Amino acid sequence: MSFWPYFGLKRGIKTTSWPSAKEQSPGITPGRPRSASNASSNATTQLCPTGALHPVETGVSVDLTHCIHCQRCRQGPHALPWEDDVAWTVNAGTALSPLGYRFRRSLHVRYIDAGACGACINEARLLDAPVYNLHRLGIFITASPRDADVLLVAGPITNAMCTAVRKAYSAMPHPKRVVGMGVCAINGGIFGENFACVGGLQKIVPVDLWIPGCPPPPLAILHGLLAVVGRTQCTTAEELP
Amino acid sequence: MLYVLAYLLFASGPLLALLPGRRIPLIFAWITMTAGCVLMIVQGALAVGGPVEQSLIRWALPIIGTFDFVQTPLGGLLILITAVVFATALPFVTRDATVFSTGRRTLFLAIVMLTLVSMIGFFSASTIVSFIFSWELAALAIWGLITFETRHSKPVAAGLLTMALSELGSLVGLASLLLLAGAAGTTQLNGIAAAIPHLSPMLLLITGLLAFFGFGMKAGIVPLNVWLPAAHGTAPRSISPILSGATLNLGLYAFLRIDAPIALHQPDLGLVILASGALTALIGILYALVERDMKRLLAQSSVENMGIATAGIGAGLTFAAYGHPLLGGISMVAGLYHMINHSTFKTLLFLGAGGIEVATGTHNLDQLGGLMRRLPVLGGFFLAGAFAIAALPPFNGFVSEWLLLESLLRVVEIPVVPVRIAFAISGAVLALTSGLALTCFIMLSGSALMGLPRTAQAAGARRAPHSVVIPMGILTLLSLLLGLAATVIIPVLGRLAAPLVGADPTATLVPAFFHNTSRIPRAVQQALDAIGAHVGAVFMPVRSLIVMHLDSTAPVVYAMSAALTGVVLALMLGGVWLVARGLRRRRSSRNILWDAGLARLRPEMTYTATTFVAPVRVIFAGFFHPHIEVEEERQGAFVLTRSYRGVIANISDRAVLSPIIGGAMAIATLLARMHKGRMNTYAGYILLAMVLLLVIVAAGRG
Amino acid sequence: MSTCTQIQDWLGVQTGISSQAVAAQWLQLQIQASRLPELTAALVRDWQAEFATLLVEEEESAVDACLAVYYFFYLPRNGCLLEIQIRVQPGEELPAISETVHAADWHEREAEDLFGLRFTGHPFLGDFVLHDDNWPEGVAPMRHSFDGLHHPKVQKDSDTEWSPPQILREEGAIVFPVGPVWGDFHESGLWMLETPGEQIRYLHTRLFYKYRGVEKIAEGQTLDRALLLVERFSGAAAFAHAWAYCQAVERIGGCKVPARAQDLRLIFAELERIRHHAANIAEISGSTALAVAKAMAQDIVEDLLRLSARLCGHRYFFGVLTPGGLHHDLDPWRQNLLAETLPSLDARLHELEHLLKNSSSFLDRIEEMGTLSPELAQSYGVVGPIARASGRAIDLRLTLPYGAYATLAPTVPIAQEGDGYARLRIFFSEIHISAELILKTLHQISAGPVHTPCPTFEGRALAWVEAPSGATFHWVHCDAAGMVLRLRLGTPGFRNWHAFERAVENAAFQDFPIILATWGLSVAENDR
Numbered sequence A: 001m002s003f004w005p006y007f008g009l010k011r012g013i014k015t016t017s018w019p020s021a022k023e024q025s026p027g028i029t030p031g032r033p034r035s036a037s038n039a040s041s042n043a044t045t046q047l048c049p050t051g052a053l054h055p056v057e058t059g060v061s062v063d064l065t066h067c068i069h070c071q072r073c074r075q076g077p078h079a080l081p082w083e084d085d086v087a088w089t090v091n092a093g094t095a096l097s098p099l100g101y102r103f104r105r106s107l108h109v110r111y112i113d114a115g116a117c118g119a120c121i122n123e124a125r126l127l128d129a130p131v132y133n134l135h136r137l138g139i140f141i142t143a144s145p146r147d148a149d150v151l152l153v154a155g156p157i158t159n160a161m162c163t164a165v166r167k168a169y170s171a172m173p174h175p176k177r178v179v180g181m182g183v184c185a186i187n188g189g190i191f192g193e194n195f196a197c198v199g200g201l202q203k204i205v206p207v208d209l210w211i212p213g214c215p216p217p218p219l220a221i222l223h224g225l226l227a228v229v230g231r232t233q234c235t236t237a238e239e240l241p
Numbered sequence B: 001m002l003y004v005l006a007y008l009l010f011a012s013g014p015l016l017a018l019l020p021g022r023r024i025p026l027i028f029a030w031i032t033m034t035a036g037c038v039l040m041i042v043q044g045a046l047a048v049g050g051p052v053e054q055s056l057i058r059w060a061l062p063i064i065g066t067f068d069f070v071q072t073p074l075g076g077l078l079i080l081i082t083a084v085v086f087a088t089a090l091p092f093v094t095r096d097a098t099v100f101s102t103g104r105r106t107l108f109l110a111i112v113m114l115t116l117v118s119m120i121g122f123f124s125a126s127t128i129v130s131f132i133f134s135w136e137l138a139a140l141a142i143w144g145l146i147t148f149e150t151r152h153s154k155p156v157a158a159g160l161l162t163m164a165l166s167e168l169g170s171l172v173g174l175a176s177l178l179l180l181a182g183a184a185g186t187t188q189l190n191g192i193a194a195a196i197p198h199l200s201p202m203l204l205l206i207t208g209l210l211a212f213f214g215f216g217m218k219a220g221i222v223p224l225n226v227w228l229p230a231a232h233g234t235a236p237r238s239i240s241p242i243l244s245g246a247t248l249n250l251g252l253y254a255f256l257r258i259d260a261p262i263a264l265h266q267p268d269l270g271l272v273i274l275a276s277g278a279l280t281a282l283i284g285i286l287y288a289l290v291e292r293d294m295k296r297l298l299a300q301s302s303v304e305n306m307g308i309a310t311a312g313i314g315a316g317l318t319f320a321a322y323g324h325p326l327l328g329g330i331s332m333v334a335g336l337y338h339m340i341n342h343s344t345f346k347t348l349l350f351l352g353a354g355g356i357e358v359a360t361g362t363h364n365l366d367q368l369g370g371l372m373r374r375l376p377v378l379g380g381f382f383l384a385g386a387f388a389i390a391a392l393p394p395f396n397g398f399v400s401e402w403l404l405l406e407s408l409l410r411v412v413e414i415p416v417v418p419v420r421i422a423f424a425i426s427g428a429v430l431a432l433t434s435g436l437a438l439t440c441f442i443m444l445s446g447s448a449l450m451g452l453p454r455t456a457q458a459a460g461a462r463r464a465p466h467s468v469v470i471p472m473g474i475l476t477l478l479s480l481l482l483g484l485a486a487t488v489i490i491p492v493l494g495r496l497a498a499p500l501v502g503a504d505p506t507a508t509l510v511p512a513f514f515h516n517t518s519r520i521p522r523a524v525q526q527a528l529d530a531i532g533a534h535v536g537a538v539f540m541p542v543r544s545l546i547v548m549h550l551d552s553t554a555p556v557v558y559a560m561s562a563a564l565t566g567v568v569l570a571l572m573l574g575g576v577w578l579v580a581r582g583l584r585r586r587r588s589s590r591n592i593l594w595d596a597g598l599a600r601l602r603p604e605m606t607y608t609a610t611t612f613v614a615p616v617r618v619i620f621a622g623f624f625h626p627h628i629e630v631e632e633e634r635q636g637a638f639v640l641t642r643s644y645r646g647v648i649a650n651i652s653d654r655a656v657l658s659p660i661i662g663g664a665m666a667i668a669t670l671l672a673r674m675h676k677g678r679m680n681t682y683a684g685y686i687l688l689a690m691v692l693l694l695v696i697v698a699a700g701r702g
Numbered sequence C: 001m002s003t004c005t006q007i008q009d010w011l012g013v014q015t016g017i018s019s020q021a022v023a024a025q026w027l028q029l030q031i032q033a034s035r036l037p038e039l040t041a042a043l044v045r046d047w048q049a050e051f052a053t054l055l056v057e058e059e060e061s062a063v064d065a066c067l068a069v070y071y072f073f074y075l076p077r078n079g080c081l082l083e084i085q086i087r088v089q090p091g092e093e094l095p096a097i098s099e100t101v102h103a104a105d106w107h108e109r110e111a112e113d114l115f116g117l118r119f120t121g122h123p124f125l126g127d128f129v130l131h132d133d134n135w136p137e138g139v140a141p142m143r144h145s146f147d148g149l150h151h152p153k154v155q156k157d158s159d160t161e162w163s164p165p166q167i168l169r170e171e172g173a174i175v176f177p178v179g180p181v182w183g184d185f186h187e188s189g190l191w192m193l194e195t196p197g198e199q200i201r202y203l204h205t206r207l208f209y210k211y212r213g214v215e216k217i218a219e220g221q222t223l224d225r226a227l228l229l230v231e232r233f234s235g236a237a238a239f240a241h242a243w244a245y246c247q248a249v250e251r252i253g254g255c256k257v258p259a260r261a262q263d264l265r266l267i268f269a270e271l272e273r274i275r276h277h278a279a280n281i282a283e284i285s286g287s288t289a290l291a292v293a294k295a296m297a298q299d300i301v302e303d304l305l306r307l308s309a310r311l312c313g314h315r316y317f318f319g320v321l322t323p324g325g326l327h328h329d330l331d332p333w334r335q336n337l338l339a340e341t342l343p344s345l346d347a348r349l350h351e352l353e354h355l356l357k358n359s360s361s362f363l364d365r366i367e368e369m370g371t372l373s374p375e376l377a378q379s380y381g382v383v384g385p386i387a388r389a390s391g392r393a394i395d396l397r398l399t400l401p402y403g404a405y406a407t408l409a410p411t412v413p414i415a416q417e418g419d420g421y422a423r424l425r426i427f428f429s430e431i432h433i434s435a436e437l438i439l440k441t442l443h444q445i446s447a448g449p450v451h452t453p454c455p456t457f458e459g460r461a462l463a464w465v466e467a468p469s470g471a472t473f474h475w476v477h478c479d480a481a482g483m484v485l486r487l488r489l490g491t492p493g494f495r496n497w498h499a500f501e502r503a504v505e506n507a508a509f510q511d512f513p514i515i516l517a518t519w520g521l522s523v524a525e526n527d528r
């Protein structure tokens, strides 16, 4: 005799009301550095091991597509301000319009692990946790790219996975969109481009959206998937102070 | 007379092969023999429509009695089927005969012709003497065919097994005939039938069972069916179509001829036949499912189909015995129909298997694959055969199986509970069989024709010979015709069934299903019947057994009609096509195969016959009782290879045959001390012993 | 300590091999390649030595590029580490030891692929890290002469006729591929199930679809940047790997980590263990279609992630560790937060454990499922919870204590069955033990700084950590300028995936994902 449904009901509703309401539970996102009009811009930019910080006339700008969340620029005298939000999605440049009305409540996603570390995968796995519950937003994970509208790829795109990513992309029906999640997918992240990693999804297939972060928290991933259908808006990759 | 002409042609065919030359004499021989077959087709067709009895030969032989041959419509039907099977198989037979020397090819063709001739004789035998004589002659000829290629020892063993079982069956059947003849005081089959109402039920049951199991052996009825796949699987590839398509019918006809009159007075016999048929069907298809050798698989499936036909006959006889000759007629028609169908599609499939063997050099399913690309025409016909045998419309297998299952439902008309239970179980078993048959033939055609070629042989398949492909085309057409023109064929079969069950189901109107049940208001019934009648009048110009009555003026539809199905199916397909067309996007795109992102999908990774039917193997593990040996080759902690060898022993082998063979072997060794002869001389001895027995009986009567 | 002298004596007397103690509990010995199989076999047989890792280093100075090969063993009973060194001349072959020390099997295959080092007597070399269909024959990427920036092009005409390995001899059997892209959120890898249908007779795991060449790309980078790599190659156990790496760097630099930093490291490491195991439990529940249990576990995982983010700024402990200590301290408020939150999280896990253990349909699906017998576990030298579920009482926190574990040893749960249920129980037990450990440490946490500057010298060192999934051995070799010359990541995933092949034998197809979940292995950790 199974009482599981009862246990389930007993726990009540856990799901966040984001995106209709703001979500500010502490720790739901690691946050990210924001550009600042900092006097010692050079000292600050030197903190960053990946070159995500650029000195500009007005201060320091942050290139989010290069920030790997190492927290080096978070402490000390030259620290940058930190912002707890999840609207991280940026446009990757294919300039295709959002999928639009028909997909707003029925978006099928095929996830591909192209060399991601456990963190990106774990955040993606949490998408169907009760807190985030991607199904309520009409987003579904499918097993075959044949049924998928969106290809969600994480990791620095290892050479061994190139074929799989290409095949999955071409097996998808039109219209299709590609989203790269994690800094790794954007440019190889800390792994960069080397003999084993292609370092950048756009070198393999055309990419529509990036979800930066290392790893992007579940809400940021959801934000990206909603941006595919035009339910959320992209932000800019590099914000000037 | 056509018979004389045909027999002359049959005799001269092999003789023509004696002429010098490699191909030309065989072509002549083929033309001659085919001409003979065509004559017999015509003759068979004439007989089907002809008088109830037409005497051919009447010889009063000294001592053993009358040696008569009579042409009957039922016999004519079997002659017709046999001749068609031979006619379509002969091109392949003569093609494969080219490899033999002049003498051997003549012998080969002679044995083939002897098989045909003795079968025709058997289908027109009307006394015990001619019956047994033709039976034995056919058995001898079949044995000669199976063992013709004696290069390997396996066919010899298979041939011997066939012979031994055939003789065992013959002896049992003969015993029943002798008992009947003794009790009835005549060797005329018709005479015996006439005397049956006066014989004791016990004797009837015993003789009926003996005849059924004895002669049924030849059709692969349980428990003695292991010989069948062994023999058919190892026979020369050009002979397999004949063996399965034609010779199996010998057994069906034999027990039908003897048991039909008995069963009308002994209801239990019909039930036994029905149950055995259903069981045979299930066992046959289960073993077919675990075969990887195409020929053995097809042979096992023949067991299944014989079981279905037998079940139809059994159900028909039971209905008739319980006073429902019309219902009995329907089942009987289903049984006969299935026999015809089996002959067409099994010949077709065996020809296909032979063609595949010619093209690839193998008939092991696990070594084939992807043949549809290399052999599109043969593959297409083979697929049609698989559709037919898997009972998929619009092919013929559907008609007979559906009709049979539907007629079994009518057991509600018989008020005896055990009978109802027996019917219900048999029906369930047959339904399960159909399902498994579908799996089996998806497996067969899938693993041979679809996917990737698994071996170099399959990848480099050569062209299939015309001698296979063209007859396959003809048979495909036949299967389709038999499927679509059911309403034309059923009345013909109804007429043939009439003497067996006592009524022609299509000549008389049969009460509708649920008719006069108090649970359905009369008005509703009438309304339904009226609608049905209207539909029937629109769609069924030919009166068939699907037509039933409301009252004598308004026929109504109650059952499946193949023609109706055809129309409905066509309408549905058309509808789907229209809808699909309407919904279709402007652009359609062809996309790559999604193989989970592998660099390349390898043939080793695609399903084989074995893996496809694995669920069946697992579900029925208790039945198959496989014996598995595991061996491991290691190097320190490394496992280098691991071999699993599984042996599935046939259930009748385990339960029945092993003890019998054990006993027989003991006797055989005893006899071997006395005689040191070849096995076929023993066969001759047995034939002689039969004749002697007949003499004794005849003398005793005189 | 005493056994190190014992084994030193034994080595000298029985084998005539001299050894030097380089540190307390650390013996170093150089031997001839020919003596290797016999010596290692004796170590494993007579001393129950555990194979730690195998690492190869190309000699920097040598003109003809000799290879230095290090075999690390440790004696779990007494905590003595053995380092066996062999110098391999170009063209020379090494005798394979994996026939008897089977745990070295994959290590030898890896060394063969990455360094072109040949092993005699190994039956399955080739197509391992570098896939035949994607990598030209004979190119060894870990050699210094290899340019780590570019992928060597595979010649198009040598078209890649890779075919799956088959050891099964059975009529009609096939190799059923699972992957590389499969399931919902499964990691990439190819699992080739040899099967006659329905039943899995043998499994070949083909991993390294996610090979990112971390060990290679770390070379020539600064120690700090290499730390970022170590954190990120296996994010699910980022803290553990970073900790092992930092220990190695600290060992080279000879710096002493402040006590408070040691305590905090223990706290974070145990917190990571809890989250790691909770995520495994979520996967196990999900694989058996227990949606409610999965949701409950996921909820806990999410709360743990948020807790981590609140404690140290990152949900996965990225950017927390640094050689010499931690980047930042845990202020009292956060200490409080942890002390208050953790008991309730542990209580929720207790509740989930209770529910699962009383769910008979669930137990039916994991009991006697994916069993790794104690004998096989021993032979394959599995580590971590997998080992402890198969009756192997090994845990580096006890056998080779490091950091704060020297004073605060955890209890180690053991189960004997080696099946899915045993692993589930071990996961739960370790969670509770870790929670206890954290609270205990928090209670008596030392005061003081959390960081001490760590100087860099030329040097090499091995360091280890009991990561959530088991024993981790990282090797760092750097020059005086703080540039990495060789980084070796000896991960538990690499050890356990090796044995996973043997746990699915005779399982049914549909049980494969369940078995996979109960093992809870990370491909990223294996592939590096």
Ligand code: SF4
Pocket (backbone or CB within 6 Å): A033, A047, A048, A049, A050, A051, A052, A053, A062, A066, A067, A068, A069, A070, A071, A072, A073, A074
């Ligand atoms: S957190 Fe991002 S921006 Fe800041 S130093 Fe690290 S990588 Fe650079």
Ligand code: SF4
Pocket (backbone or CB within 6 Å): A115, A116, A117, A118, A119, A120, A154, A155, A156, A181, A182, A183, A184, A185, A189, A190, A213, A214, A215, A216, C232, C235
């Ligand atoms: S982006 Fe960061 S979290 Fe994601 S896979 Fe890359 S290293 Fe891991």
